[in-house]
């Protein structure tokens with residue numbers, strides 16, 4: 057085993073290593089130049105993902121930041137705006153790309169404690185047709201958001217409202233497979249109501265690289281122009297597309313195990329009096345750690361072979377490379393640390 061695999065890495069679900077079976081699929085991929093549309097493995101992945109989620113077409117791109125930006129730039133033009141949560145990735149964690157590269161104004165709106173945007177806020181923030189205002193074109197939601205799952209009823213209500221007001225709808229579905237598994241619905245059901253969706257293959261699904269953008273055929277064709285301009289035109293990308301396809305075929309339903317491991321981890325950590333754990337809904341959860349404990353805890357965990365982003369408000373993430381035994385060992389390490397810290 058490589059040194060990598062001996063770490064328990066709870067920083068993110070992006071840290072997974074491709075499995076032997078995934079690497080075999082990559083090695084066997086038949087490839088071509090995808091800028092010419094010639095890569096059979098990329099074409100297969102795009103068709104497979106589109107069908108799986110119920111869209112006419114799909115586009116493979118190097119990252120979710122790029123698929124989201126392509127979606128925003130295809131839905132909105134210069135001087136348009138999109139409605140988005142204050143905590144959303146497409147607003148807060150993508151470097152302001154929509155504004156910087158797309159000349160698109162975000163209209164951020166406070167997220168409710170459950171991660172949703174209140175329907176009254178969606179309606180209230182849509183600007184009248186008046187030359188003083190940017191043109192409100194799009195509602196962008198995220199599911200899961202910070203590990204929280206939006207309800208199916210809410211998603212249908214929010215997207216119906218947006219459509220009734222003449223807006224398009226985009227889902228940042230980086231972890232929409234986690235949402236579907238948690239809500240017990242099909243992938244098609246989970247994205248119902250959204251004109252377009254971006255799905256990350258390199259998060260909990262365990263592929264090394266890539267996201268897909270799914271939507272109508274003409275939308276995806278227009279989006280490919282932006283993808284090229286943004287530097288996302290790839291050549292023999294079938295090598296990574298094959299890994300992504302393997303991930304979609306084998307690693308969706310097993311996300312339930314990641315959720316169970318997160319529940320187990322949260323249960324155990326919740327027994328430690330110094331920690332205030334917010335119970336997980338999926339594979340990501342948060343807890344409060346006494347500020348004075350953070351630095352020694354960081355050092356202790358590193359000695360124990362546990363990687364975590366330690367801080368007063370700490371995020372923990374389970375994934376494909378975290379087993380039940382890893383979760384239990386992590387709980388034991390935290391208990392040992394706080395036992396000594398208390399003394």
Ligand SMILES: *Cc1c(COP(=O)(O)O)cnc(C)c1O
Nearest residue numbers: 119120121122145198228230256
């Ligand atoms: C990770 C993530 C993305 C895309 O991230 P990349 O690192 O660019 O692939 C988009 N939205 C959410 C919610 C994410 O977690």
